[in-house]
Amino acid sequence: MCDFCGSATRGLLITFACVMLFIPALVFGQAPTPALSFEVASIKTAQAITPAMFTSGKLHVGMSVDAARVDIGNMSLAELIPMAFKVKSYQVSGPEWMKAQRFDILAKMPEGATKDQVPEMLQALLEERFQLKVHRENRDYAVYGLMVGKGGSKLR
Numbered sequence: 001m002c003d004f005c006g007s008a009t010r011g012l013l014i015t016f017a018c019v020m021l022f023i024p025a026l027v028f029g030q031a032p033t034p035a036l037s038f039e040v041a042s043i044k045t046a047q048a049i050t051p052a053m054f055t056s057g058k059l060h061v062g063m064s065v066d067a068a069r070v071d072i073g074n075m076s077l078a079e080l081i082p083m084a085f086k087v088k089s090y091q092v093s094g095p096e097w098m099k100a101q102r103f104d105i106l107a108k109m110p111e112g113a114t115k116d117q118v119p120e121m122l123q124a125l126l127e128e129r130f131q132l133k134v135h136r137e138n139r140d141y142a143v144y145g146l147m148v149g150k151g152g153s154k155l156r
Helices: 003-028 051-056 077-085 115-129
Strands: 040-045 062-065 069-076 102-108
Touching (some): 040 115, 069 115, 077 102, 077 115
Antiparallel strands (some): 040 102, 062 069
């Protein structure tokens, strides 16, 4: 074996080894995709609901989503959190003002976003604007179970 062939083979092996070491770094070292968020969002304190709003038809309550915008009217933080994090309302706890204070939110969705991505964007909005910190925990609750007795059901 000549010296030229040995050094060329050795150089090729070193290059191959370096490439094999850097491929996982490139694959796993990629920056995570940024969280999906609204392009622009406006949050305002909602007006108290009055009987005049009912009669005039200017009652703005609930959430509507179209192709480019999300319109949320007169909803409390206690109602927004279950929508954003896809949990039941009894699973959310916090201070009492979360139920009392109500907000109107108008937000523009990014190009190509779908209605199914609204909860994720709402999460980002709540974390950014309300400085919301989520803590998940398991709790045991006392419950009652209704069971049929030994003699069978006596309900009519």
